[in-house]
Amino acid sequence: MKNNFRWLADKSNLISICAVSTYLAMVFLSLFVKQDFLRFSAILFQISVSCTIILFLLVKLFKVQKKNKSMGILLGNKRNQMSTLMNMLPDMVWLTDDKGRYSRVNRVFADEIDLPESMILGKTSDQVWSRDTADKLSKYDDIVLSKNKTVQYEKSLKDANGNQGWLEIKKTPIVDDNKNIAGFIGIARDISGRKNAEDERKELAAHLRQSQKLEAIGTLAGGIAHDFNNILAAIMGYTEITISEITPDNPLFKRMERVLKAAHRGKDLVNQILTFSRQHEQQKQLVRMDLIVEEALALLCPIIPKSIQILSYNSGDVPTIYADPSQIHQVLMNLCTNSAYAMREKGGNLDLRIETCDLDESNRYIYEGLPSGKYVKLTVSDTGPGIDPRIANRIFEPFFTTKKLGEGSGMGLSVVHGIIKSLNGAIILTSEPDKGATFQIVIPKEEEVLKEEQLRSKLVSSGNERILFVDDEESIAEMAGEMLEKLGYEVISLQNSMEALDIFQKQHAKFNLVVTDLTMPFMSGEELAKEILSIRSDMPIIMCTGFSEVVSPEKAKKIGVKEYIMKPFLHEELAATIRKVLDTPSA
Numbered sequence: 001m002k003n004n005f006r007w008l009a010d011k012s013n014l015i016s017i018c019a020v021s022t023y024l025a026m027v028f029l030s031l032f033v034k035q036d037f038l039r040f041s042a043i044l045f046q047i048s049v050s051c052t053i054i055l056f057l058l059v060k061l062f063k064v065q066k067k068n069k070s071m072g073i074l075l076g077n078k079r080n081q082m083s084t085l086m087n088m089l090p091d092m093v094w095l096t097d098d099k100g101r102y103s104r105v106n107r108v109f110a111d112e113i114d115l116p117e118s119m120i121l122g123k124t125s126d127q128v129w130s131r132d133t134a135d136k137l138s139k140y141d142d143i144v145l146s147k148n149k150t151v152q153y154e155k156s157l158k159d160a161n162g163n164q165g166w167l168e169i170k171k172t173p174i175v176d177d178n179k180n181i182a183g184f185i186g187i188a189r190d191i192s193g194r195k196n197a198e199d200e201r202k203e204l205a206a207h208l209r210q211s212q213k214l215e216a217i218g219t220l221a222g223g224i225a226h227d228f229n230n231i232l233a234a235i236m237g238y239t240e241i242t243i244s245e246i247t248p249d250n251p252l253f254k255r256m257e258r259v260l261k262a263a264h265r266g267k268d269l270v271n272q273i274l275t276f277s278r279q280h281e282q283q284k285q286l287v288r289m290d291l292i293v294e295e296a297l298a299l300l301c302p303i304i305p306k307s308i309q310i311l312s313y314n315s316g317d318v319p320t321i322y323a324d325p326s327q328i329h330q331v332l333m334n335l336c337t338n339s340a341y342a343m344r345e346k347g348g349n350l351d352l353r354i355e356t357c358d359l360d361e362s363n364r365y366i367y368e369g370l371p372s373g374k375y376v377k378l379t380v381s382d383t384g385p386g387i388d389p390r391i392a393n394r395i396f397e398p399f400f401t402t403k404k405l406g407e408g409s410g411m412g413l414s415v416v417h418g419i420i421k422s423l424n425g426a427i428i429l430t431s432e433p434d435k436g437a438t439f440q441i442v443i444p445k446e447e448e449v450l451k452e453e454q455l456r457s458k459l460v461s462s463g464n465e466r467i468l469f470v471d472d473e474e475s476i477a478e479m480a481g482e483m484l485e486k487l488g489y490e491v492i493s494l495q496n497s498m499e500a501l502d503i504f505q506k507q508h509a510k511f512n513l514v515v516t517d518l519t520m521p522f523m524s525g526e527e528l529a530k531e532i533l534s535i536r537s538d539m540p541i542i543m544c545t546g547f548s549e550v551v552s553p554e555k556a557k558k559i560g561v562k563e564y565i566m567k568p569f570l571h572e573e574l575a576a577t578i579r580k581v582l583d584t585p586s587a
Contacts, residue, residue, distance in 0.1 A: 092167075092188040095174070098181055100124050100141055133157055137169070137188075144171045144184045154191065165192040225270050229546030230473045232270075233568035236263045237479035240571040244486070265299070267568055268326045286446060287328060289319045289354050289376055296332040297352070304340045307347030315355035319376040320446045327419045334416050335380040335439055342384030342437065353379040356445060367426040367442050374445040375425070381438035387431040395429065462487040462575070465512035465582055469493045470500040470528065471544070472520040476567075480515070480574070487575055497523040501531055508536045513582060518545035526559065533560045540581045544569065 086093045086106035095104040102120050110117050113128050125134040125141075140151040152170045167188045176182045239260045246253050297312060304310065321328075332352075339350050357377045364370050387395065396417040420427045425443035467489050471477045474495055481493035494500045497520045504511065514532055518525035529541050543556050546567040553564040562581045565573065 089187075091190075092186075094186050095183060096141075096186070097183040098145060100138065100145070102128075103183065140171060141184070144173050145181055148173050148175070148181055165190060166195040167191065225547035227546065228270055229267070229567040230476060232263050232266050233546070234473070234475035234479055236260060236267075236568045236570065237476070237483055239263065241479070241483055241486070244571075263568065268329065284322055284324050287321055287323050287325050289321060289328070289378065290314050292325060292328050293332060293352055293354060293378075296329055296336065300333070300336050300340075304336075304350070305344065305347065308340055308343050309347075309349050311349060311351045313351070313353045313355075315353075317356050319354055319356055321376050321423070321443045322446050323423050323443065331416050331419055331441070332378075332380075334413065338413070339380060339382035339384065339437070343382055346384075348383035348436070351379070351381045353377075353381075355379075357442065359442070367428060367440075370424075370426050370442065374447075375442040376445045378441040378443075379438060380441075381436060383436040386433045386435050387429065387437050388433065389431075396427075462489075463579060463582060464488050464490070466490045466510055467492070467578070468500060468504060468511050468514045470497055470515070470520070470525070471495065471517040472497070473517070476517075483571060483574070484578075489578075497521075497525070497528045501528060504532055505535060508532075508539070511539070513540050513542065513578060515542045515544065515578070518543055526556070529556075529559055529561055540584075542577060542581055 083104075083106075086104070087108075089106060090108065092109040092112055093106040094102055094109050097103050101122050101124055103122075105117055105120050110120060113120065115128060120128055125138045128134075129137060136155045136157060139155075140153060143149055143151050150170070150172045152168070154166060154168050156164065156166055168191045169186065169188045171184050171186045173184045174182045239256050243253065243256045243260065246256070293312065293314075297310060301310065336350060336352075343350070355377050357375050358373070359367060359370055359375055360372045364372055367375075396413050417427055420441055420443065423443050425441060427439060427441045429437060429439055431437035467484060469477065469480050469484065469491055471480065471493075472495050477493040477495050481491045484491045492503065494503070497516070500516070501523065504514070514529075516525040516528055520528075523531075525543055525545070529543065532539055532541065537560075540562045541560065542563045542565065543561045544565055544567055556564045562584070563577050565577055569577075
């Protein structure tokens, strides 16, 4: 039957011709036959026409069915193609109706929600997402549906595993044949990688800016170090001269000692700045940790709020380490000021403990796997809010800080970590929220102990030789001349290097030593030293400087300079250096 209809459909034109031919034949016969036959013919004609009409309607019905079936197959194919295309996309894709209900979603969308498609279709965002995520995803739905406008935005969301990520979302309205909005199609692309790359670029840019700032600080430090050290040299020199001229029971004696101590702090401060800007080499020596702690606390007490109580404990041992005193001081100041900052609102206790400890196989891995042996342990603890465990492993990273903008550079703890590592030590943090933070520092202990007489000022060396002292700073030239004359030396102090060279050319046989500043106008100390050695190659020369990037101690010695000392120098330091040079036979 199905084939017959197909045949009729294929022969529809032939059937129509046959029907018309039959009709014409009946008309022709009606003209030549009797009346009864005409009635028969009319009936036959009606039957013929009726059959033709029925056949025509059947053909049309079959064509409509065939067309509908073809359209159904085509529509089904298109739906399958659309589903295949949506599932091939790596992005989340979904279609909604005008009520915001999902009418189609792709596999990525279903996987993200961790629900089968059948449980998503017909539901709104509120029914398949968390409240927070649904609010972020549906934020611009009203704009799309009411204003027939495409929107695109970025949102930070958590994925199915709870990991934070970023989505770039685009929504476009779907319009029907009557130009009414029937819903919209949405596409969400994971841009977490791009965002992370952008964050890394921003972080690198911030690091670069910070490095440039540090470089600028270093340049500034180098620029002011020379002048500032010259100022300190005069202050320290005249203070020492004054102290040497008065007795301890004089009221001025204690005042001058405080001035001298303050000048020493200024000297250490310059050294710390130069160390921080990588323009100053470490000057390691035997150091008693307890003395540095006492000095640091003396400076901290006036600046730490009264609501913070400072407690200090020493095991009674004399813990000696081999380190740069200014760097250990810097470590203490950084740790203590950080603890004070953490307790600034509610107050609390700041505890410092010094003790010795032995590391062996049972405990050395706690301290970054340090070798077994004897160590000095410094513990700095506070009763502040503690450090979030999520960031505890980042606190020693350069530029990482939890302080507000303008309150910290993120360099303090990284510098501390670097100093401790350079001393072959370790620093570890233990902290719990609302239970404070504790930093433990261990540094190898030196078996050699500084005796009390080593801590006191050494006996100042003296002599009677003739010295040419050259420095363009009037105060230093006069102070050094007066200081050396008190030690018994015959001194000619000058402020002009050209004048000094002229005098030396005329009286070179009468001088036993030349002490010259490095940075001077007209002729630098380096040039002056070369000229003097060209006149008299065996002349011992001591070079002094507040700071120099041009001439290092190694370079100065290659020129022929015997010793190189930094300003501001102590009375006994200059005297000892002079004596050392004069007493060393020339090669």
